[in-house]
Amino acid sequence: MADSKDAGEEALRRLIATFQPSFLAPNPALSETSRAASRHLFSALRPFCPKSPLDQLLIDGFDAEQIWQQIDLQSQPLLSSLRRQVKHFAKNPEEISKLKVVPLGKKVEKEQREDWVEESDGFDEELEDDEEGEGKGGEEGMDIEDEDEEQGRESDNEEESEGEDEEEKGEDGEAGDGGIEDKFLKIDELAKYLEKEEENFEKAEEDTRGKKGADDEENTEDDDDDDEEEEEEEEESDEVSVLLGMLSLDLAAKMQQGTWKMQGMDLFYGVFLTLEHCGWDEQFILLLRYEDFFGDKGKYSKKMKAQLHQESEGSDEEDDDMKFKKQNKGTASTHQKQLEKIHSKIEEMEKANLEPKTWTMQGEVTAAKRPKNSALEVDLDFEHNVRPAPVITEEVTASIEDMIKKRITEGNFNDVQKAPKLPSKVPREVKELDDNKSKKGLAEIYEQEYVEKEDPTSAPLSFRDEQKQQASVLFKKLGLKLDALAHFSFAPKPVIEDMSVQINVPALAMEEIAPVAVSDAAMLAPEEVFEGKGDIKEETELTKEERKRRRANKKRRFKAAAVKRMGKKVQEGALPNQMNG
Amino acid sequence: MLRRNIRMRREYLYRKSLEGKERLLYEKKRKIREALQEGKPIPTELRNEEAALRREIDLEDENTAVPRTHIDDEYAHAAEKDPKILLTTSRDPSAPLQQFVKELSYVFPNAQRMNRGGQVISEIIESCRAHDYTDVVLVHEHRGVPDGLIVCHLPYGPTAYFGLLNVVTRHEIKDKKAIGTMPEAYPHLIFDNFSTKLGERTANILKYLFPVPKPDTKRIVTFSNQSDYVSFRHHIYEKHGGPKSIELKEIGPRFELRLYQIKLGTVDQAEAQIEWVIRPYMNTSKKRKFLSD
Numbered sequence: 001m002a003d004s005k006d007a008g009e010e011a012l013r014r015l016i017a018t019f020q021p022s023f024l025a026p027n028p029a030l031s032e033t034s035r036a037a038s039r040h041l042f043s044a045l046r047p048f049c050p051k052s053p054l055d056q057l058l059i060d061g062f063d064a065e066q067i068w069q070q071i072d073l074q075s076q077p078l079l080s081s082l083r084r085q086v087k088h089f090a091k092n093p094e095e096i097s098k099l100k101v102v103p104l105g106k107k108v109e110k111e112q113r114e115d116w117v118e119e120s121d122g123f124d125e126e127l128e129d130d131e132e133g134e135g136k137g138g139e140e141g142m143d144i145e146d147e148d149e150e151q152g153r154e155s156d157n158e159e160e161s162e163g164e165d166e167e168e169k170g171e172d173g174e175a176g177d178g179g180i181e182d183k184f185l186k187i188d189e190l191a192k193y194l195e196k197e198e199e200n201f202e203k204a205e206e207d208t209r210g211k212k213g214a215d216d217e218e219n220t221e222d223d224d225d226d227d228e229e230e231e232e233e234e235e236e237s238d239e240v241s242v243l244l245g246m247l248s249l250d251l252a253a254k255m256q257q258g259t260w261k262m263q264g265m266d267l268f269y270g271v272f273l274t275l276e277h278c279g280w281d282e283q284f285i286l287l288l289r290y291e292d293f294f295g296d297k298g299k300y301s302k303k304m305k306a307q308l309h310q311e312s313e314g315s316d317e318e319d320d321d322m323k324f325k326k327q328n329k330g331t332a333s334t335h336q337k338q339l340e341k342i343h344s345k346i347e348e349m350e351k352a353n354l355e356p357k358t359w360t361m362q363g364e365v366t367a368a369k370r371p372k373n374s375a376l377e378v379d380l381d382f383e384h385n386v387r388p389a390p391v392i393t394e395e396v397t398a399s400i401e402d403m404i405k406k407r408i409t410e411g412n413f414n415d416v417q418k419a420p421k422l423p424s425k426v427p428r429e430v431k432e433l434d435d436n437k438s439k440k441g442l443a444e445i446y447e448q449e450y451v452e453k454e455d456p457t458s459a460p461l462s463f464r465d466e467q468k469q470q471a472s473v474l475f476k477k478l479g480l481k482l483d484a485l486a487h488f489s490f491a492p493k494p495v496i497e498d499m500s501v502q503i504n505v506p507a508l509a510m511e512e513i514a515p516v517a518v519s520d521a522a523m524l525a526p527e528e529v530f531e532g533k534g535d536i537k538e539e540t541e542l543t544k545e546e547r548k549r550r551r552a553n554k555k556r557r558f559k560a561a562a563v564k565r566m567g568k569k570v571q572e573g574a575l576p577n578q579m580n581g
Numbered sequence: 582m583l584r585r586n587i588r589m590r591r592e593y594l595y596r597k598s599l600e601g602k603e604r605l606l607y608e609k610k611r612k613i614r615e616a617l618q619e620g621k622p623i624p625t626e627l628r629n630e631e632a633a634l635r636r637e638i639d640l641e642d643e644n645t646a647v648p649r650t651h652i653d654d655e656y657a658h659a660a661e662k663d664p665k666i667l668l669t670t671s672r673d674p675s676a677p678l679q680q681f682v683k684e685l686s687y688v689f690p691n692a693q694r695m696n697r698g699g700q701v702i703s704e705i706i707e708s709c710r711a712h713d714y715t716d717v718v719l720v721h722e723h724r725g726v727p728d729g730l731i732v733c734h735l736p737y738g739p740t741a742y743f744g745l746l747n748v749v750t751r752h753e754i755k756d757k758k759a760i761g762t763m764p765e766a767y768p769h770l771i772f773d774n775f776s777t778k779l780g781e782r783t784a785n786i787l788k789y790l791f792p793v794p795k796p797d798t799k800r801i802v803t804f805s806n807q808s809d810y811v812s813f814r815h816h817i818y819e820k821h822g823g824p825k826s827i828e829l830k831e832i833g834p835r836f837e838l839r840l841y842q843i844k845l846g847t848v849d850q851a852e853a854q855i856e857w858v859i860r861p862y863m864n865t866s867k868k869r870k871f872l873s874d
Contacts (some may be wrong), residue, residue, distance in 0.1 A: 385862060385863070385866055385867055386866060386867065387808055387809070387867055389746045389747065389810065389837065390747075390807060390808075390812075390837065392747050392812075396812075400803065400805050400812060400814060401814075401829050403773055404771060404801060404814070404816060404818075404829060405818075405827045405829065407773075408818055408827055409824075409825065409827065413769040413770055413771060414770050414771060414772040414784070414788060415769060415770050415788075415791075415793065416659070416660055416770075416788055416789060416792065416793050416794075417660060417793070418660055419661045482588070483584055483588075486584055486588045486591070487584060487587070
C-alpha cells in the first residue's frame with residue numbers, strides 16, 4: 001500500500017513537473033503517469049466517502065469515460081454531504097471553532113475558506129450566479145474528454161449538476177486537506193496569489209467601468225447589463241475571492257480525481273495550467289474561449305461580466321458548446337460545424353455592430369478623424385464635372401494632319417486679310433506759278449520773313465485753303481477745350497502773341513483831297529516813341545536858368561574828360577618831353 | 582500722352598455704351614432698306630422716323646453701314662500694320678520654360694523675347710504701349726512644364742487666358758538634324774471648328790498675332806478645336822508629285838490650349854470687365870461646348 005502510495009505520489013509529482021504544453025499531444029507515458037496519479041488521489045479520498053462502493057480506482061484497461069464515472073460515483077455523495085455541512089456551519093458560525101484541530105497550514109486554510117463562505121452567504125443570488133458561472137467554469141476546468149457526456153449532463157440538469165459540483169468542491173476542499181497540501185501546492189502561497197489577483201481584477205474592473213462609461217452611448221444594448229453589473233461589481237470583488245477560493249479547491253479536486261485523459265489530452269487543460277503558471281487569474285482563464293486564444297486579450301473583464309450575468313442557459317450552452325467543439329478534434333458533426341459557423345458569424349456581426357464604424361462609412365470625414373495615410377489605401381472615386389484633357393494618340397494626330405492637307409489642297413486658309421485702302425486720296429499740294437504781280441509790297445514780304453525768323457510760331461499756316469486754315473484753327477481751340485475737360489486740373493488759355501510792325505502814322509494826312517484819318521490808337525504810344533534819359537526839352541523850350549544849368553553841366557563834363565585826357569597825355573608825353581628838352 | 586490715353590479710353594467706353602442704341606438704329610435702317618427694295622410698305626412703327634432714317638441711308642457708304650462694335654475697334658487697325666509681339670515669362674523662369682519661350686519667339690513672326698527680371702506687369706504694358714507693340718504674350722509654368730499662356734492685345738485690347746496641356750517642345754526631340762532649322766517666313770493660318778461667336782472671337786485674338794502672309798509660303802500654323810481643346814500644330818509642307826501628294830513635316834512645338842477667360846482690358850487692369858470665363862463647376866458643363874457647336 002505504501003509502495004503504491006509512494007508510486008502514486010511520485011506519479012503525481014512527475015505529472016505536475018512535466019512541461020505543460022506536452023499535454024497537448026497524446027503521449028502514452030504521460031497517460032500512464034496520470035492514471036497512476038488519479039488512482040492515488042482516489043484512494044486518498046476514499047476514507048472520506050463512507051458510501052463509496054469502490055475501494056480503488058480501476059484504471060487498467062478502462063476507458064476514460066469509465067474512469068470518469070468511477071470518480072463520479074465517489075464524488076457525488078461527497079459533494080452533497082459537504083454542502084450540508086457548509087450550510088450548517090453558515091447558520092451556526094460558533095460551531096466552526098469547535099471543529100477538530102487540523103494540521104497547521106490546513107487550519108488557516110480552513111478558516112479562510114470559511115470566511116469566504118460566510119461572505120458569500122450574504123449574497124445568495126450573486127453566489128448562485130457566480131456559482132453557475134463558476135460551476136460551468138468548473139465543469140470546463142474539469143476538462144472533459146467526452147463532450148457528449150458533458151453536454152448531456154448539462155442539458156439535463158445543469159443547475160443541479162452545478163450545485164453538486166459546488167458541493168463536491170466544498171467537500172473536496174475540506175476533506176482533501178490532507179491531500180491538498182503538497183510540495184506543489186502551498187496554501188499560503190495560494191492565498192497570497194489569490195489576493196494579488198483579486199486586486200488586479202478590481203483594477204481591471206474599474207478600468208472597464210470607466211471604459212464602459214465612455215462607450216455607453218454606443219452600447220445601448222448592454223446598458224441594462226452594465227447597470228446591473230456596476231451595482232454588483234463592488235459586491236463581486238468580494239465574490240471574486242470566494243470564487244477564486246473555490247476554483248483553487250476545484251483544481252485540487254481535479255488533481256485528485258485525475259479527471260484528465262492522457263490520450264488526446266485536452267488542449268484546454270494544458271493551456272489552463274500554462275496560463276496559470278504565467279500568473280493569470282483563474283477565473284479569467286476559466287472563462288476563456290477559443291476565440292480568445294487567438295484574439296484580443298483585452299476583453300476579458302467584459303466577457304467575464306457578461307458571462308456572470310448571463311442567466312440564460314442558452315448562452316451558457318452556446319459558450320460551452322463552442323468551447324467544447326473547438327477544443328475537441330474531429331468529433332464535430334456537420335450540423336454542429338454549421339452551427340459553429342453561424343454562431344461565429346453572428347458573433348462577428350454583433351461585434352461589428354457594437355464597435356464604431358470604420359471611417360469610410362462615416363460620411364464626412366476630415367483628415368483628423370481618420371488614420372494617417374488611410375486615404376491612400378482606399379479606392380477613392382470622384383465625379384469629375386469637366387471633360388478630361390484629350391490624349392494625343394496617333395489617330396488624333398493623323399486626323400489633324402488630314403484636315404491640314406485637305407485645306408492646303410483647297411487653298412482655304414484663315415489668314416489675316418489686308419484692310420481695303422480708303423477710296424479717296426488726299427490731293428497733294430501743287431505749287432502753281434503765279435504770273436500776276438504780287439499783292440504784297442516788297443517791304444511787306446521782308447517784314448513777314450523777319451517776323452517768321454523772330455518768332456517761328458507765328459508763321460502763317462502752310463495750307464492753301466482758307467477753309468482748311470479756319471478748320472485747323474477751330475480744331476485747335478476745340479482740342480484745347482477738350483483737354484481742359486478731360487482732367488480736373490486747370491490749364492489756362494494759351495496766349496498767342498502776334499507780332500506785327502507798327503508804323504507811326506500821323507493822325508491826319510493832308511495830302512489828299514479827302515483827309516484820311518487814322519485812329520490814334522493804332523499809333524505808337526509816347527513811351528514807345530521815346531523812352532529813357534537824355535535832354536528831353538529842346539533849346540527853345542528852356543528857360544534862362546535851365547540853359548545856364550545845361551551849359552554848366554556840359555562844361556563840367558568836358559573838364560572832367562579833359563583832365564582824364566591830360567592824365568593820359570602826361571603819361572605818354574613824359575618821354576617826348578624828355579626827348580625835347 | 583497720358584491725357585491722350587485717358588481721353589481715348591473714355592471714348593472707347595462711351596462707344597461701347599452706345600453700341601446698343603447703334604444696333605437698334607442699324608436694325609431699323611435695315612428694315613427700311615428691305616422694305617424699299619421689295620416695294621413693300623414701311624412697317625408702321627418706323628413711320629415717324631422714316632424720313633430721317635432714309636436720308637441717313639442715302640448718305641451711308643460701305644464703312645458706315647455696318648454697325649461697329651468695340652470688338653471691331655480693337656482690331657480695326659490690326660490689318661493695316663504688322664503685329665509686333667513681346668514674349669515674356671512669369672518671374673524666375675526655369676530653363677525649360679526659357680527654351681519654350683525661345684521657340685515661341687520663332688513661331689510668331691516679328692516677335693521679341695524679353696527677360697522678365699523683376700518687372701511689374703504694369704511697367705511692361707506701359708513700355709510696350711510707348712514702343713508701339715501690338716501684343717504681349719506671357720507664358721507661365723509649373724515645375725518646368727509650361728502650363729499657362731496669356732495673350733494681351735495692346736492698345737486697350739482684350740486679354741485671353743489659356744491653359745497649356747500636353748506640351749511637346751522642340752528641345753525634347755533629341756535628334757536635332759531630323760528637325761532642322763525653323764523657317765521664318767510668314768505662315769498660312771488654319772482655324773478649324775471655331776463656330777460659335779466665342780469661337781470666332783478667340784480665333785480673331787489668335788489670328789491677329791500673325792501678319793499678312795505671302796500666298797505661296799510653305800509654312801502652316803494650325804489651331805484645331807476639338808471639344809473646347811485647341812490643338813496647336815506647326816508644319817511645313819511640300820508638294821512632290823504635283824496635284825494630290827502633299828507631305829507634311831511637323832516642326833515647332835505642339836500643345837493644347839484651353840481657353841478659360843477673356844477680359845476686355847489689358848493684363849494690368851485687374852478690374853476690367855470679363856467677357857467670358859469658364860465655369861467648370863456647373864452640372865451641365867460636361868455637356869456644353871463653348872468654342873464649337
